[in-house]
Amino acid sequence: MSLKKLWSALRGATNEGIEAVVDTQSIRILDQEMREAKTELKACDANLTKIMAKRKMAEGKVKSIAADVDTYTSHAIAASEKGDEALAIECAERVADLEATLETEKGFLQSFESSEKMLKANIAKAKSNVRRMEQQIDQIKATESVQKAQVAVSSRHMGANSKVKTALDSLDRIKEKQKMRAAELEAAEEMASDESGTGLEAKLKAAGIQPGGDVSGSNKLAQILAAKKG
16 A cells, blocks of 8 residues: 555544544534523523513503502592582592503503513524424434444444354364364274284175184085084
8 A cells, every 4th residue: 555545544534533523522512502501591481480470560550550540530520520629630630640650550561571572482482492403412312323233233243244154164174174083093993903904804704704704504504514424
């Protein structure tokens, strides 16, 4: 391999290693950002609760002041009808003050309602984004785990196949060695028989040439009778 190719291979391996580290760090960063986002959303929920409480209080105050306006308006009319102009004017002045206060409180109420509506929309959008991001992160993690498992299984399968092949090759070699040993033992036995003469005697005996060989009953009877005559 040339130095250029070797350098390219090393650089490629280095880049892959760096990318793997960056990817791992990116997932950790996203996890941390998700935790921080959830913490912020909890704070937002708390703030929203406070704004909703203030809006409810403002609503109650507006209703109460509006009721007072109606009450003192009725009092002013009643006093005027009775001819008590001083009391009627005093009630009318009270109505004017209440109406001014009512307009101010309505402004506060509208501000709280607007803030509540906007905050609810932003929180809902943020929660949706967080859920979507969490889903993507979980999917990435799950896919990464599955692929790692597949790589491990594939590697083990290839390794197992290699080991099985090696074992089968070993068995074949053992069988050949055993066959060779059996042949060597047979050859050794034949050589021992030839050296002791037992091999030739066995052959003669099997052919019926040497006494003790395979002899039929009629032949043996003829031998006995011939010996008696002699």
